[in-house]
Amino acid sequence: MTDFPDTGLQGDHVLSAVQQTMLIPLVARALGGGMFPGHACGDQHAAELVRRLRVPTEPYLVDRPTVLNILWRTKVMRDAALAFFARHPQAWGVNLGCGLSHYFQWLDNGHNTWLDADMPQSMQLRRHLLAPDTERHRTALVDLRRTGWWQDLKLPQDAVNQPLFMLCEGVLMYLQPYQAQHVLHSFAVNAPAGSRLLIDVMAGCAVGMARWHPSVGPTQAQFYWGIRSLSELTDCHPRLRLLATHSVAASHGWMGIAAEQMWNYWSSTPLYGVVELGVD
Numbered sequence: 001m002t003d004f005p006d007t008g009l010q011g012d013h014v015l016s017a018v019q020q021t022m023l024i025p026l027v028a029r030a031l032g033g034g035m036f037p038g039h040a041c042g043d044q045h046a047a048e049l050v051r052r053l054r055v056p057t058e059p060y061l062v063d064r065p066t067v068l069n070i071l072w073r074t075k076v077m078r079d080a081a082l083a084f085f086a087r088h089p090q091a092w093g094v095n096l097g098c099g100l101s102h103y104f105q106w107l108d109n110g111h112n113t114w115l116d117a118d119m120p121q122s123m124q125l126r127r128h129l130l131a132p133d134t135e136r137h138r139t140a141l142v143d144l145r146r147t148g149w150w151q152d153l154k155l156p157q158d159a160v161n162q163p164l165f166m167l168c169e170g171v172l173m174y175l176q177p178y179q180a181q182h183v184l185h186s187f188a189v190n191a192p193a194g195s196r197l198l199i200d201v202m203a204g205c206a207v208g209m210a211r212w213h214p215s216v217g218p219t220q221a222q223f224y225w226g227i228r229s230l231s232e233l234t235d236c237h238p239r240l241r242l243l244a245t246h247s248v249a250a251s252h253g254w255m256g257i258a259a260e261q262m263w264n265y266w267s268s269t270p271l272y273g274v275v276e277l278g279v280d
């Protein structure tokens, strides 16, 4: 458990193991660009939050592969969102398990609306640190383990009268497989035609291995969901389509490519990647 004595939330603000993992992408986006200039995401907010929370950054930054993975996935997700909003300028975007990330700084086109959603404790910290809701940048409480999580978002009619953009990064691997499958199923059932859901996925061999992960291990969170076949992403509902698969391997050079080629002897999935799902 972590608390933040300098935020004014003393005592009543303690993050659970999985909620603490939000500091990993926060530090990567704040400072990772100095280590990997070609992958810098130019996050205006993350550096300020790291400073205000007095996060000890060194333990996160020594885990260079994770910093690179996060910068890489941020760019993949941001580019997919920009392409989506170019096609649907007035659409809504939803970030499930948003932590302290701030995609709307890059995606606000003056017409779209963005909803950042997370569990109550995480959202309490977020609301304390970031600007209050506005008409086009909103927040919601959601627990993706709940069967009715989609309804909890309380999306208004104008959000679902057109395609919706959703992203969920660094979250589903911490859920039980049936819970992760239910998230995909709910998207398939409820999202309007043309909607997109971007998620990051881990290979099945990572399940149960979080204690060996240099950044996640100290939080004592665990990886419960990984995939052994890409079809596991769409099998739960006939509306679901796998539109794109991105692997981080090449960003890690020849060692990343070699490791993934060995893994691909057993499975066609990336070791770590981002997939874009759509509904017809």
Ligand SMILES: C[S@@+](CC[C@H](N)C(=O)[O-])C[C@H]1O[C@@H](n2cnc3c(N)ncnc32)[C@H](O)[C@@H]1O
Binding pocket: 018, 019, 021, 022, 023, 024, 025, 026, 096, 097, 098, 099, 100, 101, 117, 118, 119, 122, 142, 143, 144, 145, 168, 169, 170, 171, 174
């Ligand atoms: C590794 S952080 C990722 C945060 C953010 N997506 C990012 O990339 O910066 C994991 C996040 O998942 C959220 N989370 C964990 N379990 C969740 C659940 N059942 N429902 C919603 N959010 C959850 C945590 O609160 C935390 O913010």
